[in-house]
Amino acid sequence: MTAVQGHAIPLDQAALVAAGARRGRQRALRRHLLVYLGLLPFILITVFPVVWMGITAFKTDADLVNPTVFPFWFHQRPTWEHFTYLFQHTYYGDWVTNTMVIAACVSLITLLVGVPAGYALARVGLPGAENMGIGIFLGYLIPPILLFIPLSRVVAMSHIIDTKWALVLIYPTFTIPFCTWLLSGFFKTVPPEIEEAAQVDGCGRLGALIRTVLPVSLAGILTAVIFAFTLTMQDFLYSLVYVSVSDQKPVPLGVATDLIRGDVYYWGSLMAGALLVGVPVAILYVFFLDQFISGITSAAVK
Amino acid sequence: MPDAEAIITRPAVVRRRAFTAERLRFGYSLLAPAVIYMAVLVGVPFFFSLYLALSDATVGSTSANYVGLANFVAVLSDATIRQALRNTIVFTVVAGIIKGILGTLLAFLLIQEVSGKRLIRSLVVIPWTLPVAISALAWKWMYDPQFSAINYVGTRLHLIQGWPNWLGDNFLSAVAVISVNVWRGFPFAAIVLMAGMSAVPLELLDAGKVDGANFFLRYRYIVIPVIAPILLVGLLFDTVFTLSDISIVYLLTLGGPMGATEILPTKALEIGIQAGALGRGAAIALMLFPILLPVVYFLLRSLRRRETL
């Protein structure tokens, strides 16, 4: 009996393992399905307008306003005309360049100003620093609608009105508070030992700062840059009142002002222009999302 | 459970050192650029706006007289502005709650390990990466009374009855405006929450399993304490954006129908700029502050807690 039993147990175990694996696979499959099913409505909600924008961008105008046909398909051949219009009859190329230049400069200013400030807030432990930090954050709360009239004077005095540099000057007012907060969170994650070691090594305070900054720089800088980029794309009012010259506009303003011409909405080109910048940024997010998430995490939790 | 919380809320190392003069100088010089930048480009203009709100300035006037609180009295006695104030609060709160709920659900789904995760993530963040002004235009086209794509799909799937006039009905237009705000905002809430969830140490979840704690208990005692502060901060930043953003209403409804979607920023633009009464426009925009105060309060509290923990 014992021998049989002894013999039977491995068999049973094998069967159990096989069954377990099958059940595991089934469970994994079921879990996958459930997750996909749960995600489906979200994807539909987020993607539906984007798909609609995409279809609009490739439709001929006559097809677009034909009320009698199924709107989600092409009843005339898809066309590139909206894209060629963007590049041949508007300053779209310039707008993209401007947006890049603005985002790059704004990110740079934000980092130059935000890194030291974030470090001071996180590490130096100054008396009164907290209030100054709060002061910086409060700046983020003041709506542009209240500021744009007085700011006009500042912009004019610096002789950069009607150039993209006006926006480079103004946009950091909302990226600095946000990114200072993010960065100070990053710096708190760095073990103080690193800093102390630096001071022991005789690197001085600046050296300590640099040693603290380096470990977090990739994630921190990426996060700050992505945020700066996203936030600059959301502005409308400042660019509207400070930049009226077509070849100096950033993409959102250029698309929204130069492609609505009185009674005529260039729907196709509008959507094409929006997607050509929105989709690459979304793809960027995919590559940096993990970095980004760990960035926010350390900023918010620590 | 106490153990778990102890791990999560372990105090940050507070280092006390003698503040030498040199150290102070160093610290303040690090802070100075940020403080000066904000003071010059936000602080000074802000105080100038305060002054405008207390004056009878118009767009073309070369001089303005001090009128005390007359602008605020005029503004508060105007029923349409009170409606705009109410709308601003309702939109912000309702949109905030929906964004919080949808964001949480989405975040839970997004942290699951499934194949195609990256593609899915990239799809759901698109609304947040598109310029809001252009998204508003795209939605305007989808709400179009004649060519509404939403109605086309909705009626065929029997989700919608009739052919609703999204931007023409008092209630629906408010729904429409909130929807656009939620649509572009909830992916951000989800990202922030994913950050929060990834901050929940795995061993805590495992410890929870060993304890036999079920999902909801785990959620209640482990997940919430960690992610709530993060969600709060994310929502606060988003709330500030929602409060000051003008483009969605401006491009969708211009405050119509009958002021049903009028918010303080659009009202400030109408009266301060289009009718030229700068002083009253500034007073209207300043009325955002009573609403912002709770935001400031929570933000400061969460910041303070970070300092002291």
Added chain:
Amino acid sequence: MAKRAVKQSARTLTRRGLLTAAGAGIAGAAATRLVAPWKAGAAPAQIRGSSLRILVWSHFIPAYDTAFDKYANDWGVENAVTVRVDHIPIDQLPARLASELAAGAGHDIVQHHTRILVSQYHQQLVQLSDLADKIGKANGGWIPMADQIARVNGTWYLLPEFYIAQPMLWRTDLFKQFGLKEPSTWENARIAGRVGKSKTPKHDTGVQISHCNDSDHDWRAIFYAFGVKETDPSGKEIAWDSKELRVAMRFGKALYDECMTPQVLSWDNVSDNRYLGSGVAIWIHDAISAFRSIQNVNPDLYKKIQVAGPWIEPKGSVGRPTPVVDPVAMGIWKFSKNQAAAKAFLEKYIADVKFSATESKGYNMPMLNKWYTKPMVVLGSDPTVTYLQDMGKYALIGGYPGPYTAAVAEVFATFVVPDMMTRYVQSNDLEGSIKWGMGQIKSIYAKYK
């Protein structure tokens, strides 16, 4: 390739003008113009070598922008002035103007549009009485409405450029087919809408009852036709609350109930154009840009549309047509460092009604009497729009019969009239809606006392 070459060579001129010119295939012509700057001779010597910046709207007839840019550019080449023209959407002009004033910098010449606040802006504008008198004298004087938008205490601060008529655009084929009378009165228009709405397929109509500029205008046109007055002639005493207003609003509601699509509650400035363009509307009441865009897209439909009639504008109970129009004027900021060039340009351009009318295909209505001599440029030779030739005598702007004051502008900007109509059509409470509207109007006027 061509585009790039032109773009680079033209950096100092209006890049946009040349760019679009190049798009139209006349890059060569634009380039050769650079050769003969001495030809004009007439320009005062002191402006040579200066630069001039002009801010105008994005014209509802897009081709006009191209033409205007080229016009300004050519003027610049002739007078050795570097000219740059910028265009922004009409709705966004006020914010931009306010910001330029606060900045004390920006453009030299700016266009003031629709809700023209000359009474507020005049302290910041260069006096232009000399030019206005000169141009007026040479052109048979300004039309009556010009005064209201451009002068303060007898002094001219703006030069009226043109106005935008918002006439009846109606489908002759449908009127004939349904056996209807021309929309010479609002009553006829109402009957037409009612009949049209009862047909299959439906041919109803729409006048915006929403927060948009067209709604503000159209309802004033209808109200004035039934004798509504906004103020006394001095502009001080409010005259809105009247028997006439009640008649007009009742008519308006009947119009809405019987012949309009409920979509009008969410329409914007463009929606009625699209309604006409999609072949549904039996008539709309709007600017002729609606019909010009149809001309390109749907020539068959275009042929079936008539603009107004010998009656000019549908009549209500008062004897005269009461079209309410959008005025447009140009002014020079006091902070401009190049006022001489700005004045020289305006002197030429404002008087060049022929250019304005031709290139805008009759959209820009003249502000100068002489140009109403029949046959008018464009309008006189096109039977579809020919009746607009008599518009000048009747054109009104908001505030009628008083002047267009800051209070009137605020009533416009806060959409009191559309909201009063919305209230009424939704609640069917006439007195309540009027009471609400009057409360709004009174409190607005009180602020300007």
